[in-house]
Amino acid sequence: MRIGIDIDDTIADTNEMLEAYAGIYDKLYKEGHGIVDKNCYKFNGMYDWSEEDRLDFFKTYMVEVLENVEVKDYVVDVIKKLRQEGNEIIFITTRDGDYIEDCYKLTKTWLDEKNVEYDMIIAGDKRKSDYADSLKFDLFIDDSIKNCTKVSEKGIDVLLFDTKYNRYNKDFKRVKNWQEIYEYIHDMKK
Ligand SMILES: [Mg+2]
Numbered sequence: 227m228r229i230g231i232d233i234d235d236t237i238a239d240t241n242e243m244l245e246a247y248a249g250i251y252d253k254l255y256k257e258g259h260g261i262v263d264k265n266c267y268k269f270n271g272m273y274d275w276s277e278e279d280r281l282d283f284f285k286t287y288m289v290e291v292l293e294n295v296e297v298k299d300y301v302v303d304v305i306k307k308l309r310q311e312g313n314e315i316i317f318i319t320t321r322d323g324d325y326i327e328d329c330y331k332l333t334k335t336w337l338d339e340k341n342v343e344y345d346m347i348i349a350g351d352k353r354k355s356d357y358a359d360s361l362k363f364d365l366f367i368d369d370s371i372k373n374c375t376k377v378s379e380k381g382i383d384v385l386l387f388d389t390k391y392n393r394y395n396k397d398f399k400r401v402k403n404w405q406e407i408y409e410y411i412h413d414m415k416k
Pocket of ligand 1: 234235368369370
């Protein structure tokens with residue numbers, strides 16, 4: 227099978243790390259009022275920041291976060307096993323923004339450092355569903371409802387990786403960890 231996989235909040239704990247850095251930014255660069263609305267998805271809402279602050283925060287810390295973010299549990303072993311079993315792994319990440327100079331290089335360096343195996347990396351491109359279609363993905367895994375919706379419209383099976391901000395959605399099969407994904411893929415082949 228050819229499996230397309232998102233990176234941030236699918237194999238990496240990106241939002242968790244961004245939240246930690248937002249707390250630091252708030253203290254160092256803002257007045258340090260702390261979190262004002264913990265349920266707000268956007269940082270200028272969660273914190274007492276303007277849209278400009280939010281962009282400045284990303285500009286200040288995004289690269290550092292993406293270079294150092296932790297891999298989720300079981301990812302390294304499950305991906306390795308899936309490749310050994312003949313599956314093709316394609317990581318596909320958008321990671322847009324002026325603050326990232328070379329999205330491909332940053333992503334490749336991180337995957338290699340973390341010992342995450344892959345067959346191909348597509349980085350810095352918003353057109354995930356076009357790639358999913360033209361590369362004939364058999365399965366696509368992402369935490370973004372928007373991406374899952376667009377890819378499933380191409381007739382491709384999708385798994386929605388569980389995050390606290392996509393829990394209202396009931397449209398897709400939800401997976402909570404990489405052991406569960408491994409089992410799902412095995413059941414698919416039966
Ligand atoms: Mg993501």
